[in-house]
Structures are given as C-alpha cells and as structure tokens.
Amino acid sequence: AQKVTQAQTEISVVEKEDVTLDCVYETRDTTYYLFWYKQPPSGELVFLIRRNSFDEQNEISGRYSWNFQKSTSSFNFTITASQVVDSAVYFCALSEARGSGNTGKLIFGQGTTLQVKP
Amino acid sequence: NAGVMQNPRHLVRRRGQEARLRCSPMKGHSHVYWYRQLPEEGLKFMVYLQKENIIDESGMPKERFSAEFPKEGPSILRIQQVVRGDSAAYFCASSPTLGQLEKLFFGSGTQLSVL
Numbered sequence: 001a002q003k004v005t006q007a008q009t010e011i012s013v014v015e016k017e018d019v020t021l022d023c024v025y026e027t028r029d030t031t032y033y034l035f036w037y038k039q040p041p042s043g044e045l046v047f048l049i050r051r052n053s054f055d056e057q058n059e060i061s062g063r064y065s066w067n068f069q070k071s072t073s074s075f076n077f078t079i080t081a082s083q084v085v086d087s088a089v090y091f092c093a094l095s096e097a098r099g100s101g102n103t104g105k106l107i108f109g110q111g112t113t114l115q116v117k118p
Numbered sequence: 119n120a121g122v123m124q125n126p127r128h129l130v131r132r133r134g135q136e137a138r139l140r141c142s143p144m145k146g147h148s149h150v151y152w153y154r155q156l157p158e159e160g161l162k163f164m165v166y167l168q169k170e171n172i173i174d175e176s177g178m179p180k181e182r183f184s185a186e187f188p189k190e191g192p193s194i195l196r197i198q199q200v201v202r203g204d205s206a207a208y209f210c211a212s213s214p215t216l217g218q219l220e221k222l223f224f225g226s227g228t229q230l231s232v233l
Binding site for chain 1: 151153159160161162163166174207209222223224225226227229
C-alpha cells in the first residue's frame with residue numbers, strides 16, 4: 001500500500017531560522033511523483049513542487065529547497081531564513097500509479113504545521 | 119486563464135439537509151478530482167471523474183455521497199442528509215488529461231459546516 005508520513009506535527013521557529021520538514025513515503029511503484037503543497041491560514045492549497053521518481057536531483061527555488069533521497073524514500077523540504085509569511089500547514093503527497101500511467105490520485109501526508117515567530 | 123473555481127466558499131447546513139458543492143475546472147481540463155480534508159487531517163481522495171463518467175470512486179462513502187461531471191456545466195459533489203461528521207473542507211482539482219500531474223491544480227475549497 002502507498003503511504004506518506006510526515007512525522008512532525010508542529011514546528012515552531014523564530015524568523016530567519018532555517019527549518020526542514022520531513023517526508024517519508026512508501027510505494028511499490030517504480031514510477032511515481034512526489035509533491036509539496038502549502039496551505040496558508042486562508043485555506044487554499046498552493047502547489048510548491050512536483051518531483052518525478054527518476055529525477056533525484058535536488059532543487060532550489062529561492063529560499064526553498066528539496067532533497068529527494070530514493071534510497072531512504074524521503075523527500076524533505078527546507079526553508080532557509082524563514083519568514084512569518086511561511087507560517088502554514090505543509091503537505092507532502094505521492095501520486096498513485098495504476099496500469100500504464102499515473103491516475104492523478106494523490107496520497108497526502110497528515111501535514112506539518114509550521115509557525116514562524118517574529 | 120481562471121483557475122479551478124469552487125463555490126460556495128463556505129456552506130452551512132443543518133443535519134438532514136442536502137449539500138451541493140460545485141467545481142468548475144480550469145479551461146481545457148476534462149478531468150476532475152474531489153478530496154476531503156477533515157479537521158486536523160490531510161486530504162483524502164474521494165472520486166475521480168471525466169466528462170460524464172465516474173472513473174474511480176474508491177474514496178467515496180457508500181451512502182449519501184454522489185458526484186457527477188456533466189457534459190455541460192460544473193462538477194457537483196452532492197451530500198444528502200448531512201451529519202455533523204461531514205463537516206470538512208472539500209477540495210476539487212482538475213487536469214487536462216490523465217497522468218498530467220504537473221498540470222493538476224486545486225481550487226480554494228468549500229468549507230462545509232453542519233450544525
């Protein structure tokens with residue numbers, strides 16, 4: 001069965017600190033996608049990144065970076081120099097593959113609530 | 119190009135009433151997915167539809183819940199005889215074709231509150 005685990009329920013940091021959000025996944029598929037979404041207090045889901053299972057290169061986008069380690073089935077997310085506006089719930093998700101292609105059905109982790117204090 | 123539109127944004131119903139949640143996918147998208155987020159939990163898949171067809175409803179409760187995506191108009195998630203446990207945020211996502219997950223976009227959600 002496919003599963004996504006975000007072991008950190010809540011994290012609190014002070015502004016300008018770096019913070020890493022952990023994500024561990026389980027799947028038997030060889031082809032899959034991993035995602036990170038941000039859910040600010042307003043409630044909408046904001047897409048952050050999608051990573052193909054064949055692409056293990058780490059990615060950096062401004063203050064955000066992602067570390068994909070297939071050997072440990074982890075896809076961790078780091079925010080550098082955190083800001084108050086980063087306060088949100090962050091979800092890691094795994095796509096479900098079926099047959100010849102991905103279905104678009106995502107398996108979400110429980111989410112990590114990040115609070116950045118000024 | 120407008121994103122995925124969900125309405126209403128907030129919906130209040132009393133126990134036993136019906137709730138109808140609407141989702142207009144992005145222009146050119148013919149695949150719609152509904153997810154439910156219970157309080158303090160992650161999103162859970164409910165149903166996947168293409169125009170006029172239900173492809174996968176493995177996450178839908180067996181009773182009281184139904185979904186449709188007609189040839190014309192928005193996708194509708196319908197909950198009959200709502201109970202307090204149905205209170206949740208319901209998100210809709212759309213994509214242009216099967217498997218194009220880089221083009222999977224979510225709406226802002228409908229917050230359903232059952233009194």
